């Protein structure tokens with residue numbers, strides 16, 4: 001992912017060439033980067049060999065899930081559809097964990113029927129429902145209880161999940177009460193304590209705080225958990241000025257925690273595995289001048305890539321062909337959608353661009369296509385995977401006929 005002879009390459013392929021051959025907007029993933037991310041993730045935590053369940057909501061492309069599965073990862077899912085996609089990718093049910101605050105009867109029924117590894121329950125009502133369904137199928141179901149540790153993850157407000165005002169998990173008091181309830185149940189086996197405090201976390205301190213809360217709650221519960229599911233949330237540096245998460249420090253804190261608690265660890269990473277593998281290649285339709293800035297109107301919109309509109313997320317944008325002529329006026333990259341929030345990044349200094357030029361939005365592998373929609377009756381983009389010398393179509397471009 002670098003410039004060679006002034007052309008932006010994704011692995012060995014120039015982004016302009018992809019645009020010419022496959023059209024735009026197009027998502028393009030790098031297999032090499034994906035492989036590297038998974039290997040590194042395992043390395044960071046190799047001392048305790050965690051079970052790693054890829055968070056399918058971050059990217060649910062079945063062909064990518066198949067590649068991820070080959071490295072032995074399981075799946076963290078939040079809906080029936082995601083369970084089915086994980087299964088379609090060949091991921092064994094004994095590596096699937098199911099989270100979410102609003103699992104329906106149909107979803108719980110399916111999960112229990114297929115014997116998935118773990119259901120992480122998020123409320124008392126859900127536990128009662130799981131027990132009822134388990135009883136009707138005459139099964140003992142393995143569950144986790146998701147604790148809301150009331151820890152500030154110090155990330156974007158809209159992707160915080162572990163503070164007391166967030167809908168996720170149960171508070172400490174309820175947690176202890178539920179542990180006692182499950183101890184007396186014939187149909188539920190309490191296997192796990194789970195947490196997930198938020199996403200795009202770049203500072204290890206919230207994780208340290210979260211582990212302290214876990215330590216306290218586990219001691220209070222007087223229960224030996226076979227598994228502790230620490231969720232995901234590991235952030236990536238979307239902007240140059242951001243620092244990487246210090247995995248050594250997080251690993252150190254977990255090892256310390258494990259000295260007091262003999263449990264196995266589960267992780268549910270999404271973004272840290274897939275985020276920086278994806279690029280969105282887009283073409284400039286028009287450039288519109290105003291007194292204070294130029295609008296660079298590209299053919300990818302918030303329906304294709306929603307993070308900036310939804311969370312105010314910042315993503316780097318790079319030209320497919322580098323030139324050394326710079327514009328003196330601010331550039332604002334926007335999409336064609338009829339919404340004011342349909343804008344990507346702004347730059348005070350950017351190289352001079354022309355209509356029909358190709359640009360690339362970086363780090364769109366996580367929460368990119370999985371958050372895309374048909375808003376404005378726009379077909380969903382093509383997805384490509386570059387693997388070795390091959391460019392594989394891993395999802396065809398949706399046709400207008402499909403959606404009209």
Ligand SMILES: *Cc1c(COP(=O)(O)O)cnc(C)c1O
Pocket residue numbers: 055057058076099100196198199200231232233234268269270271272366
């Ligand atoms: C979204 C989510 C994850 C993955 O989060 P990332 O920030 O992508 O690593 C993991 N666990 C649960 C329960 C989630 O909701």
